[in-house]
Amino acid sequence: MSQPGSSNHSGYMHTIIKQIGRKGFIGELPPFCATEDFDSYLSAKTIEKRQAILKNQSRYEFSEISQNEKFGIAHIKFLRKMVDEGYNKHFRCLEEYLGFYTPPQRRILISKNLTLNQYSPFPAYSDIEGETLDNLRIPPHLTFIYIDRNIINPDKEPLLTMTLDMGNKEENIIRCDCCEKGVVNCYENPNCRCYQLNKRIQEFQLKRDEPPTEFNSFSPILFTHTNDYFWRCIGFSCSSSCSCKGHCSNNTFFMIDRKLFPFEMYRNDPLMGFLLRSPVFIPAGTPLMEFTGEVMDHVRKPNVDYAYQVTIGTDTKLKELVKEQPFTEQYQDLLKRIMNRNFHIDPTYFGNIGRMAGHSCYPNLEVVRVYKRSLSPAHARLIMISMTDIYPGTPLTIDYGKIYEERLSEICRCGSFSCPQGHHEELKNLNFLNVNT
Numbered sequence: 001m002s003q004p005g006s007s008n009h010s011g012y013m014h015t016i017i018k019q020i021g022r023k024g025f026i027g028e029l030p031p032f033c034a035t036e037d038f039d040s041y042l043s044a045k046t047i048e049k050r051q052a053i054l055k056n057q058s059r060y061e062f063s064e065i066s067q068n069e070k071f072g073i074a075h076i077k078f079l080r081k082m083v084d085e086g087y088n089k090h091f092r093c094l095e096e097y098l099g100f101y102t103p104p105q106r107r108i109l110i111s112k113n114l115t116l117n118q119y120s121p122f123p124a125y126s127d128i129e130g131e132t133l134d135n136l137r138i139p140p141h142l143t144f145i146y147i148d149r150n151i152i153n154p155d156k157e158p159l160l161t162m163t164l165d166m167g168n169k170e171e172n173i174i175r176c177d178c179c180e181k182g183v184v185n186c187y188e189n190p191n192c193r194c195y196q197l198n199k200r201i202q203e204f205q206l207k208r209d210e211p212p213t214e215f216n217s218f219s220p221i222l223f224t225h226t227n228d229y230f231w232r233c234i235g236f237s238c239s240s241s242c243s244c245k246g247h248c249s250n251n252t253f254f255m256i257d258r259k260l261f262p263f264e265m266y267r268n269d270p271l272m273g274f275l276l277r278s279p280v281f282i283p284a285g286t287p288l289m290e291f292t293g294e295v296m297d298h299v300r301k302p303n304v305d306y307a308y309q310v311t312i313g314t315d316t317k318l319k320e321l322v323k324e325q326p327f328t329e330q331y332q333d334l335l336k337r338i339m340n341r342n343f344h345i346d347p348t349y350f351g352n353i354g355r356m357a358g359h360s361c362y363p364n365l366e367v368v369r370v371y372k373r374s375l376s377p378a379h380a381r382l383i384m385i386s387m388t389d390i391y392p393g394t395p396l397t398i399d400y401g402k403i404y405e406e407r408l409s410e411i412c413r414c415g416s417f418s419c420p421q422g423h424h425e426e427l428k429n430l431n432f433l434n435v436n437t
């Protein structure tokens with residue numbers, strides 16, 4: 001992983017609503033049926049319509065989610081075309097994604113819940129043929145400490161810790177007080193300070209014919225281009241420090257906090273180790289999870305495959321934006337020093353399921369930066385968003401970036417048609433955008 005910007009593609013406040021097991025919620029909103037309502041919820045144009053959909057629901061289930069033709073018709077057509085043209089001969093995986101996901105009949109449940117938190121249970125399975133309870137080996141990299149929020153070790157990163165503390169002080173914090181009750185409309189509210197910043201950061205994106213990628217709570221996040229895009233594609237969200245408490249349309253974490261998807265970790269290839277998938281359908285543009293870990297600037301050798309770079313010291317546009325903010329002089333000085341460094345989020349010892357996403361040369365997730373409360377590296381967070389419709393059982397993958405390409409491309413086992421290990425020279429530089437057009 002590591003340097004997303006140079007590649008070709010590119011616990012925070014407790015959850016607003018607490019999920020009880022997999023059956024219901026307690027909290028301010030009534031429960032929500034992912035099976036029937038997600039589709040209409042995502043396509044509802046106004047916040048009032050969405051609230052009405054939420055209000056009418058009394059159930060919350062995943063098990064019945066089936067293949068949704070409406071969302072997936074273009075993708076299915078594309079896959080069928082590939083199969084008809086015989087491309088799948090060389091792909092290990094293409095054909096099986098056309099159908100429903102049925103878990104392997106023989107599998108070993110290694111852990112019922114890696115998070116040890118009843119509100120977000122993620123199981124881990126071994127699906128390796130021939131593996132039995134007697135010869136099962138649990139690798140050390142499965143024994144990381146599960147965290148919902150990024151952490152900073154004050155001994156290793158004293159300056160960054162100071163930045164976090166100073167940024168959260170009343171005089172420096174970026175918060176809005178434009179709206180108060182229920183799910184409110186901060187997005188597109190010209191009086192919302194957080195939305196203004198969110199919009200301002202959009203200007204960092206490349207000027208092209210396409211509209212910029214927008215970050216809000218309810219509309220799908222649709223990427224218009226991916227090349228060298230990571231450093232420019234940033235969001236700013238309302239938080240629990242705002243009067244809306246982040247319970248608004250300007251919060252990219254809104255769906256993530258609801259933990260809608262029952263992800264599972266599995267391994268079926270000893271060389272690739274554990275990977276991640278969802279047994280239910282995921283529509284394109286859905287923010288799925290945060291990628292959490294320890295924020296640091298020196299990632300040691302064995303950890304580079306896990307760590308993801310989150311800030312870049314040469315980010316002049318962001319530095320300019322920081323200078324415009326009404327922060328105290330002391331905080332501005334500190335930011336000036338700290339923003340020259342490259343920070344990473346290293347999930348090797350402390351992390352969440354985000355660290356289990358495998359690499360693919362044709363990935364289905366994009367990782368982007370979203371800030372809350374401030375613009376310091378300590379306030380930057382990484383979220384993973386589906387770039388395309390993802391069918392039940394499909395591995396969730398990201399592009400590990402240039403370092404991976406250089407170091408591991410000869411042993412890449414992603415099996416995608418644009419993999420350098422494949423046999424299709426002409427397909428090597430494809431990403432989901434140039435496939436769809």
Ligand SMILES: C[S@@+](CC[C@H](N)C(=O)[O-])C[C@H]1O[C@@H](n2cnc3c(N)ncnc32)[C@H](O)[C@@H]1O
Nearest residue numbers: 141272273274305306355356358359412413414
């Ligand atoms: C971020 S970790 C992913 C989780 C890891 N599989 C585990 O079990 O902890 C990166 C490691 O996963 C494996 N991996 C991920 N994607 C791969 C791919 N496309 N081909 C080969 N190995 C891959 C490599 O061993 C790589 O060093």
